[in-house]
Amino acid sequence: MTDFRLNEPCAVPRRRDPASTRRKLLVAARREFSRNGLAGARVDEIAAQAGVNKQLVYHYFGDKDAIYFAVLEWMYDEIVQHERAFNVDGLDPDQALRKLIQSSFDYLEQHPDFVAILNDENRNDAAHVRNLTHFADIRTPLLRIFSRTLSQGVRDGLFRKGVSPEQLYISITALSYFYFSGMPTLSAILGKDLKSKSALRARRKHVVDFVMQSLRP
């Protein structure tokens, strides 16, 4: 707003920075969509939060749906990147699985907007997510790790037989995801604050234990 460097007129930073504008819009949109859902989100609010003219939403993305879609793509890219970075090489199945569970928990804790937006998508029958190019590819790396870890654990006598890797994948996700996604209602029902440091620590431990105990031979 105020320019503090009087002697460097050409160094005035960030006037006309399309990449930055686009990014600011996406950040604001992600926030707005996660708070209010697709239907409840306001284009005006997105622009205001991004600190730019409303028309730029249309200039960069086309319409409300399109920027929503761009947010989904962004979230998707983040996850793919996160999972690509994930590495359990050298760990025994027990350690690998613990790490997987914790990683899943931590990711959801750190990305509450992801949880919120995904819930809205699911209510809407994943209408947009379906159209993400190669969306299904998301499963390959993670499921492969699950499968390999599980079968190796079974072979090593660490895990019991008969557990489907897909069901296990759903269950591990469920145990963390629902905690965050259902937190407001759960807090009301249980009458306690579930997002306190200690509550989070307790839940994280419970999830790991719950799964590992279930897999005992």
Add this chain to the structure above:
Amino acid sequence: MTDFRLNEPCAVPRRRDPASTRRKLLVAARREFSRNGLAGARVDEIAAQAGVNKQLVYHYFGDKDAIYFAVLEWMYDEIVQHERAFNVDGLDPDQALRKLIQSSFDYLEQHPDFVAILNDENRNDAAHVRNLTHFADIRTPLLRIFSRTLSQGVRDGLFRKGVSPEQLYISITALSYFYFSGMPTLSAILGKDLKSKSALRARRKHVVDFVMQSLRP
């Protein structure tokens, strides 16, 4: 259009049936809110689906928020009633817990609109649910059953020690709830239809097994 019985102008049957009208509005509203969320739902659509005039929404409920709240109360009553009817007397802890898990799964399967609406509530920080009178009471009966069953199972040497009944309650709910709530996205990720008869049966079995195995001493 034209009434052919001239002598009984008031005998025209079923025009004016307040109770029925109210019920039809609630049914339509539940459907509309579950499909589109609070923000996305349309008062026009609710009235149209109920087959009555839009003004009656305001006549019976006050405003959009109020009918949404009425839907929440209705859902809440249903659950309370369902849980009140729930009975594990005479069952040993193992059987009781299995029944609890299955019951939870079945209830969610049969009430997809409940799942959808609750998700929207959670995104909105449970703003309305909080205001349900005695909402917290919902926990008492169910948690008491959990606690009793769990501690008795531990005492009987059927279940391992150290599992918090609250965490167990969350986990059991999570394993079923997330399956339904995340179904559209999960289907896309896993590339299979999760709402088929066989998929539902498999998941139900997995959830019961997963929990029971985890509780082994």
Add this chain to the structure above:
Amino acid sequence: MTDFRLNEPCAVPRRRDPASTRRKLLVAARREFSRNGLAGARVDEIAAQAGVNKQLVYHYFGDKDAIYFAVLEWMYDEIVQHERAFNVDGLDPDQALRKLIQSSFDYLEQHPDFVAILNDENRNDAAHVRNLTHFADIRTPLLRIFSRTLSQGVRDGLFRKGVSPEQLYISITALSYFYFSGMPTLSAILGKDLKSKSALRARRKHVVDFVMQSLRP
């Protein structure tokens, strides 16, 4: 605006008069569309001119295109009615044709908005007019009269042979229509006011003479 009959509370006229509202909207729309074309017309302006809330345009018609279409239908009905009322029975071909020409001239003079809207339609390739139900029916009565009058005049030795009734229909319309439709430009080119009483009288006479002279045997 002001109610002058104080003693008849139930006679207070025109609060809630849907038919009147719809009519007022149509009148305002016809005016607005004729002045500014479909693209240039403003829904706001239509509502303001009708003295009602803008939303009523959508309530009664759907959208801007729909009220435009309704205006076209109205104009079409007017013409059909006008032509249906047209009667040359008992007149000899010469008199009948003169009457036809004058009637055509007079109708266009009295309906300048018709001319303006039709021009816009034509620029837009008659996109809407095409969809008027039975639009083609408009030709039947008028063309039939032309054909009959013409052939009878030929038979009676009043008119020369070899004139196509369709060409004649187009020409008679053209001679009047273009005068009104092109009036602003023509006035500028010729440097005189073409809509003055005397100019109109002169043109009307010219058109009749021009056609009748042309048909001489």
Add this chain to the structure above:
Amino acid sequence: MTDFRLNEPCAVPRRRDPASTRRKLLVAARREFSRNGLAGARVDEIAAQAGVNKQLVYHYFGDKDAIYFAVLEWMYDEIVQHERAFNVDGLDPDQALRKLIQSSFDYLEQHPDFVAILNDENRNDAAHVRNLTHFADIRTPLLRIFSRTLSQGVRDGLFRKGVSPEQLYISITALSYFYFSGMPTLSAILGKDLKSKSALRARRKHVVDFVMQSLRP
């Protein structure tokens, strides 16, 4: 994107061709205005069709109205040039008039965008056309030819007396102009394709005959 010839930065050929750019914009604008009218035309579309940046419309012309005006001037110049090239010297009045009528018909057939834009101008009360410098001059040459031809024909006993050259000018124009301007609606009414080769030939002949017959003594 990157220029690889470091020593001839300005030698990049044909980027920057002001005259060509201006021309391309005018061509695109004429097309756009004729299709959509002044109100319906889009500056974006004009630039896109011209294949240049939108800002150049403002650079070269000022604003939307100004480029519209430039199109009118262009059309006006074309007509003036066309009429200046027109020559009936050495022809007897009969032949001269036939040539005039045919020329008028042919010009309109070949310039449908002229017809479209003029219609829009007329709906708008010729607001822009009025301001064309020396616009009225357009009449001088053509009307003079009409007057001379007509009076000479009367003198020669070829044409009847009492026909106003101005009315004749309007009528001749009307008979051709309306055919093209009203073609979409007329086609719909008459149920036939009026722009086919044979239909055009028939109309052209009819117009010439119609006028010449009318002028018989």
Add this chain to the structure above:
DNA sequence: AATGAATGAGTTTTCATTCAT
């Protein structure tokens, strides 16, 4: 001369809500 980002005012359309009967 040329580009594309950025702006603000406007324009259509939607929607919850109230009014009159």
Add this chain to the structure above:
DNA sequence: TATGAATGAAAACTCATTCAT
């Protein structure tokens, strides 16, 4: 109790125009 007209505020989206490079 029931209906449909009517309203005003707000929302999405458009568009001519200007700015910065």
